[in-house]
Amino acid sequence: MRRDRLYQAGSLAVPLLTWQLAAGVFGLVSPSLLPPPLTIVETTATLLTQEGFRSDVLVTLQRTLVASLVGSTLGTVVGLAMGWNPHIKAVLSPLAAAIFPLPMIALLPLVILLLGSTETALVVTAGLGTFFVVLWNAMDGASGIESVHVDVARDNGATSTYRLFREVLLPGSLPLVLVGLRLGLSTSLLIVVAVELVAGGSGLGNFLWIAWMSYDITALYAGLVVSAVLGIAFTYGLGAIERRLVPWHADNRRTVVL
Numbered sequence: 001m002r003r004d005r006l007y008q009a010g011s012l013a014v015p016l017l018t019w020q021l022a023a024g025v026f027g028l029v030s031p032s033l034l035p036p037p038l039t040i041v042e043t044t045a046t047l048l049t050q051e052g053f054r055s056d057v058l059v060t061l062q063r064t065l066v067a068s069l070v071g072s073t074l075g076t077v078v079g080l081a082m083g084w085n086p087h088i089k090a091v092l093s094p095l096a097a098a099i100f101p102l103p104m105i106a107l108l109p110l111v112i113l114l115l116g117s118t119e120t121a122l123v124v125t126a127g128l129g130t131f132f133v134v135l136w137n138a139m140d141g142a143s144g145i146e147s148v149h150v151d152v153a154r155d156n157g158a159t160s161t162y163r164l165f166r167e168v169l170l171p172g173s174l175p176l177v178l179v180g181l182r183l184g185l186s187t188s189l190l191i192v193v194a195v196e197l198v199a200g201g202s203g204l205g206n207f208l209w210i211a212w213m214s215y216d217i218t219a220l221y222a223g224l225v226v227s228a229v230l231g232i233a234f235t236y237g238l239g240a241i242e243r244r245l246v247p248w249h250a251d252n253r254r255t256v257v258l
Helices: 002-025 037-048 051-084 086-099 104-115 118-143 147-155 161-199 204-213 217-245
Strands: none
Touching (some): 002 037, 037 051, 037 217, 051 086, 051 118, 051 161, 051 204, 051 217, 086 118, 104 118, 104 161, 147 161, 161 204, 161 217, 204 217
């Protein structure tokens, strides 16, 4: 475990040190195109003291959490139903397979047309991306439960649908459901920032666009750093929850949808 942490730290430290030396010490890279990491950190710290930037971060965070909550909840329910019941899977799988490959940001104009609100459409668009990521993982988790586990549960008195759900379906599918939730939250952040780039108004995506249009390259990198930190926090935070809830799955994790 300690060696893994050293590897993880090194995978970040070595590129950053190389970048700092190349851009900030030896001048091998133009600072106007690739500012040194320390300069980006200083700019990020300065921006975080500004109310406008903090507001953009909070707006993106709020949109991401709402979209992820709605999309993940629906994706888990539908995915478990599809994995548990082959008839439901047969009906819904073709539709899900047809919609999932579509770029979610391309659906934004249609969603705005249907809902008439850019803010609601933004959250719904991000929620759709989260929905499908969670759906496929939940479906795979439920369909992977062997029939022998169901038979054993029924032999021990779990004859009702509720007891089968509580004692077989949920525990058996939980590892992949949690993987789906982790990926879904990161997907939601990705789509929210991308839509903010297009829709404008507020949020980290809008901040990145303004920084690009004004050619404030250091601020542009600072916005990307904050986005990356949010993504890392989501990934490792939900990863820690996953290890606590399903510790037997931590060393044998399989991911269905990336």
